[in-house]
Amino acid sequence: xxxxxxxxxxxxxxxxxxxxxxxxxxxxxxxxxxxxxxxxxxxxxxxxxxxxxxxxxxxxxxxxxx
Amino acid sequence: xxxxxxxxxxxxxxxxxxxxxxxxxxxxxxxxxxxxxxxxxxxxxxxxxxxxxxxxxxxxxxxxxxxxxxxxxxxxxxxxxxxxxxxxxxxxxxxxxxxxxxxxxxxxxxxxxxxxxxxxxxxxxxxxxxxxxxxxxxxxxxxxxxxxxxxxxxxxxxxxxxxxxxxxxxxxxxxxxxxxxxxxxxxxxxxxxxxxxxxxxxxxxxxxxxxxxxxxxxxxxxxxxxxxxxxxxxxxxxxxxxxxxxxxx
Numbered sequence: 001x002x003x004x005x006x007x008x009x010x011x012x013x014x015x016x017x018x019x020x021x022x023x024x025x026x027x028x029x030x031x032x033x034x035x036x037x038x039x040x041x042x043x044x045x046x047x048x049x050x051x052x053x054x055x056x057x058x059x060x061x062x063x064x065x066x
Numbered sequence: 067x068x069x070x071x072x073x074x075x076x077x078x079x080x081x082x083x084x085x086x087x088x089x090x091x092x093x094x095x096x097x098x099x100x101x102x103x104x105x106x107x108x109x110x111x112x113x114x115x116x117x118x119x120x121x122x123x124x125x126x127x128x129x130x131x132x133x134x135x136x137x138x139x140x141x142x143x144x145x146x147x148x149x150x151x152x153x154x155x156x157x158x159x160x161x162x163x164x165x166x167x168x169x170x171x172x173x174x175x176x177x178x179x180x181x182x183x184x185x186x187x188x189x190x191x192x193x194x195x196x197x198x199x200x201x202x203x204x205x206x207x208x209x210x211x212x213x214x215x216x217x218x219x220x221x222x223x224x225x226x227x228x229x230x231x232x233x234x235x236x237x238x239x240x241x242x243x244x245x246x247x248x249x250x251x252x253x254x255x256x257x258x259x260x261x262x263x264x265x266x267x268x269x270x271x272x273x274x275x276x277x278x279x280x281x282x283x284x285x286x287x288x289x290x291x292x293x294x295x296x297x298x299x300x301x302x303x304x305x306x307x308x309x310x311x312x313x314x315x
Contacts, residue, residue: 014127016182016301021130024307025146026074028160028314 069102069157071149072110072133073142073305076172077103084108084140095132102154107161107168110136114150137305141176143168144305164314175309178255178273181282181302185241185268185289188297234264241267241293248285252278257308267296271308279303 075084085101088110092099102109110132126147133144151157161168211222242258245268249256255273274282282300290298 013301017130017134018123018126020304020307021126021133021144021147023146024311025144025305026149026310026312026314027146028071028149028151 067113067115068150068152069111069154070114070129071145071151071157072099072112072129073136073144074107074109074161074168074172075140075142076169076176077106077108080140081108084110084136087136087139091132091135095128097128097132099132102157102161104158104161104165106165107172109157109161110142111154111157133305137179138303141172141178142305143171143175143310144307146307160314167312167314171310171312174255175273175306177277178275178306179279179303180271180273180306180308181300182304183245183249183268183270183272183286184266184297184299184301185245185293186265186297186299187267188295238267244292245270245289248289252281252285255309271304273306273309 081101081103088099088101097112099110099112102111129147133142136142137144151160207222207225211218211225246256249270249272253272253274257271259269259271286298286300
């Protein structure tokens with residue numbers, strides 16, 4: 001019964017994980033940080049998160065159609 | 067060779083047991099995890115040769131999973147994804163230069179777990195909230211808004227929406243204070259997130275001692291009964307991302 005409280009929707013869970021790891025936690029800035037392929041990491045993080053939202057919305061619409 | 071930093075932890079109490087755990091996790095994840103330490107703090111890192119490869123969702127999920135696995139057993143400060151430095155020297159400099167900040171934060175989260183509690187309107191509530199019946203129109207309508215002209219109707223409509231929004235916010239405040247009273251019986255570390263959509267009534271994250279998990283579940287069950295017309299969703303435990311929000315320059 002207690003397990004019912006936990007989010008069972010896998011896509012929402014992935015989104016929650018990405019939201020946390022991309023937007024929260026300890027942030028290091030300054031010269032010691034290397035960017036990824038010369039792309040600002042905040043942009044990279046937001047793109048990954050937005051992709052997850054888009055995927056989730058598509059899957060939701062597909063399941064409604066079914 | 068560049069290093070990805072996953073998390074920071076207290077060396078004094080956990081270096082031996084966490085080292086063994088990290089070795090086992092390296093085998094499981096197929097990523098060679100290492101620990102770089104000072105006398106008081108340690109960082110969990112891995113080396114990378116291909117920086118471009120890191121910018122994909124799969125690798126971010128692996129990164130998050132590693133942090134999640136470790137945080138399930140140990141008190142760590144999780145790094146935001148993208149903490150890549152050029153050398154082990156930079157890691158020790160980081161730990162030494164910000165020792166006090168990290169130690170204080172680690173003390174705050176030691177032996178605690180983060181949970182998220184959300185109370186959302188059910189889809190039936192959403193339909194109810196969208197109708198004008200939600201606002202009591204028997205209230206006195208100001209004279210300036212009475213009339214049949216298009217502009218009067220427009221203003222009246224705006225006024226009704228304003229009353230509806232005010233009522234919704236009062237309702238949310240009422241529920242939030244009930245939730246706050248309940249959560250404060252088990253923790254002082256609570257953060258209320260800004261509501262991103264009108265579907266949210268409460269969006270709270272909090273940290274509780276690991277030993278208080280069953281108390282939390284009992285509390286949430288009571289709230290589920292109390293707010294039976296809404297969706298009460300608890301998720302966790304999570305690594306303490308929401309309580310490690312510091313910016314180190």
